[in-house]
Amino acid sequence: MTVQDIHPSVAAMEIVCAETAAPPTAMVVFGASGDLVTRKLLPSLAQIQERGLLSEHFCLIGCGRTEYSDEQFRRIARDALGEYAKGIPHDTAASFVEKLYYVSGDYNDPTLYQRIKDRLAELKHRHDVHGCDVFYLAVPPVLYGSISEHLGAAGLSCKDQPDCHQQARLVVEKPFGRDLASATELNRVLDKWFKEEQIYRIDHYLGKETVQNLMIFRFANGLFEPVWNRSHIDNIQITIAETLGVEHRASYYDQSGALRDMFQNHMLQMLALVAMEPPSSFDADRVRDEKAKLLRSIRPFQLDAWNSPFVRGRYGAGVVNGQEVPPYRDEPGVAADSITETFVAARLFVDNWRWKDVPFYLRTGKRLARKSTEIAITFKQVPHSLFGSVGLDELPANILVFRIQPEEGMSLHFQAKRPGSKICMGTLNMSFAYKDIFNADMPEAYERLLLDCMTGDQTLFTRFDAVDLAWRLLTPVLDAWHDGKTPLPEYPAGSESFPQADALPAADGHRWRRL
Ligand SMILES: NC(=O)C1=CN([C@@H]2O[C@H](COP(=O)(O)OP(=O)(O)OC[C@H]3O[C@@H](n4cnc5c(N)ncnc54)[C@H](OP(=O)(O)O)[C@@H]3O)[C@@H](O)[C@H]2O)C=CC1
Numbered sequence: 001m002t003v004q005d006i007h008p009s010v011a012a013m014e015i016v017c018a019e020t021a022a023p024p025t026a027m028v029v030f031g032a033s034g035d036l037v038t039r040k041l042l043p044s045l046a047q048i049q050e051r052g053l054l055s056e057h058f059c060l061i062g063c064g065r066t067e068y069s070d071e072q073f074r075r076i077a078r079d080a081l082g083e084y085a086k087g088i089p090h091d092t093a094a095s096f097v098e099k100l101y102y103v104s105g106d107y108n109d110p111t112l113y114q115r116i117k118d119r120l121a122e123l124k125h126r127h128d129v130h131g132c133d134v135f136y137l138a139v140p141p142v143l144y145g146s147i148s149e150h151l152g153a154a155g156l157s158c159k160d161q162p163d164c165h166q167q168a169r170l171v172v173e174k175p176f177g178r179d180l181a182s183a184t185e186l187n188r189v190l191d192k193w194f195k196e197e198q199i200y201r202i203d204h205y206l207g208k209e210t211v212q213n214l215m216i217f218r219f220a221n222g223l224f225e226p227v228w229n230r231s232h233i234d235n236i237q238i239t240i241a242e243t244l245g246v247e248h249r250a251s252y253y254d255q256s257g258a259l260r261d262m263f264q265n266h267m268l269q270m271l272a273l274v275a276m277e278p279p280s281s282f283d284a285d286r287v288r289d290e291k292a293k294l295l296r297s298i299r300p301f302q303l304d305a306w307n308s309p310f311v312r313g314r315y316g317a318g319v320v321n322g323q324e325v326p327p328y329r330d331e332p333g334v335a336a337d338s339i340t341e342t343f344v345a346a347r348l349f350v351d352n353w354r355w356k357d358v359p360f361y362l363r364t365g366k367r368l369a370r371k372s373t374e375i376a377i378t379f380k381q382v383p384h385s386l387f388g389s390v391g392l393d394e395l396p397a398n399i400l401v402f403r404i405q406p407e408e409g410m411s412l413h414f415q416a417k418r419p420g421s422k423i424c425m426g427t428l429n430m431s432f433a434y435k436d437i438f439n440a441d442m443p444e445a446y447e448r449l450l451l452d453c454m455t456g457d458q459t460l461f462t463r464f465d466a467v468d469l470a471w472r473l474l475t476p477v478l479d480a481w482h483d484g485k486t487p488l489p490e491y492p493a494g495s496e497s498f499p500q501a502d503a504l505p506a507a508d509g510h511r512w513r514r515l
């Protein structure tokens with residue numbers, strides 16, 4: 001099927017749809033028995049194969065403390081594909097699992113890495129892989145540093161070779177540290193054995209099609225960029241609302257909270273993409289330079305108790321999607337004296353020529369009324385109403401909404417003439433949904449990211465300067481919240497919002513959009 005068959009309005013795009021196939025690759029995945037690997041990584045790799053983009057010369061070694069034979073690991077993979085990659089044809093699944101192997105051992109035992117090295121050599125020979133080794137750390141973050149050290153000490157990182165990024169890459173999951181000091185220390189360890197161009201720090205939001213659309217929309221159109229500034233934009237809201245609670249992840253989440261889990265990474269990355277200057281090219285480092293410049297321009301936070309730009313909250317008991325759910329404090333694994341937030345909202349300013357004094361409102365929370373991730377750009381009102389009895393207050397502002405998920409798409413709200421009297425008008429919503437136009441399920445973010453990692457494209461991965469800047473920015477907030485003196489109001493699970501969160505935009509005469 002060609003793109004023209006999908007919809008006439010996308011016909012002209014076909015030339016840019018060509019996808020780069022992955023070159024021969026050998027992948028080693030640590031934490032292979034875990035949730036991320038079975039639910040996301042293996043299904044995404046199988047999907048890449050189904051799209052004809054995985055090299056025939058590919059093999060994957062799963063690694064972990066759990067003792068599996070190759071056959072047992074393949075059985076787990078088969079089950080995972082059955083559950084999480086339902087559209088994959090049987091033949092694809094069967095040929096994909098044939099490329100999987102397993103090595104068990106203790107992550108702190110140097111002999112494990114020697115065995116991995118030997119097995120890699122044997123399997124690369126068997127599968128004729130003349131290409132890069134990708135080491136994927138899908139383990140708890142406390143292990144990122146030590147596994148990297150062992151890989152380096154075993155000679156697997158190749159840092160001292162001029163084309164090291166073509167020989168070995170390291171994929172690091174989030175979170176990258178839990179504050180500035182731990183992130184800096186982790187990076188110091190990684191940097192000892194891997195060059196920055198070998199390190200792929202995952203932020204899975206960057207792999208979402210609708211997040212990538214921010215760059216295409218802004219920089220492949222002439223219409224919007226001229227009005228993308230303080231002269232025309234009144235305010236910007238970024239929302240990630242979830243209906244999920246902490247689920248089975250309290251051991252991680254209760255030590256983390258919404259600020260570390262969502263705000264430091266996904267929210268600031270989306271903010272950077274919306275607000276950055278145009279990069280000179282779509283090259284990884286040019287894009288990442290601009291994102292870092294933007295993060296550097298965010299005005300440092302003044303956390304005065306009477307006018308704090310940050311609000312936190314945590315969910316109490318309530319009803320979500322018709323189901324009664326317990327309060328956060330009663331979730332299994334949450335500490336009795338927990339002061340972890342499940343909601344954070346902030347108002348921030350970007351002190352540069354383009355954005356001076358335009359408020360950016362950001363919020364994210366668990367157990368809210370609906371799942372909704374969106375970025376809403378509200379433009380300034382017309383300066384004067386020339387429509388007689390229709391006052392300025394009655395002319396709503398234009399709003400451009402990027403619907404990141406679910407119901408991925410975009411909409412533009414504007415006034416238009418309604419049939420009727422001479423000044424009869426109404427707000428129209430010009431809307432496009434990915435599923436209507438492109439007639440396909442949205443690819444899983446990990447498909448994009450795994451493919452890019454294999455092809456050596458770092459554009460959608462976070463460079464350390466951005467990680468460092470984000471932690472620096474949030475350090476005063478983490479410090480202020482640490483002592484437990486900052487209010488932590490409870491919102492009923494299933495809420496749209498709550499008074500303390502509403503007060504944030506209300507102080508500037510704005511309000512949150514409905515979820
Ligand atoms: N799951 C998800 O959706 C997401 C996960 N991530 C990140 O990806 C990484 C992996 O996540 P996930 O798969 O959920 O993690 P899991 O808790 O499922 O752990 C993965 C594997 O690591 C090993 N492991 C677990 N705990 C320990 C421990 N204390 N010491 C040594 N090994 C341990 C286990 O394998 P074995 O016992 O066989 O060694 C386990 O199967 C984490 O860093 C997480 O933050 C990021 C975004 C989403």
Ligand SMILES: O=C1O[C@H](COP(=O)(O)O)[C@@H](O)[C@H](O)[C@H]1O
Pocket residue numbers: 242244261262
């Ligand atoms: O990174 C994380 O993201 C998920 C939300 O991801 P989404 O793709 O479903 O929007 C969040 O639930 C989780 O707490 C966090 O670690």
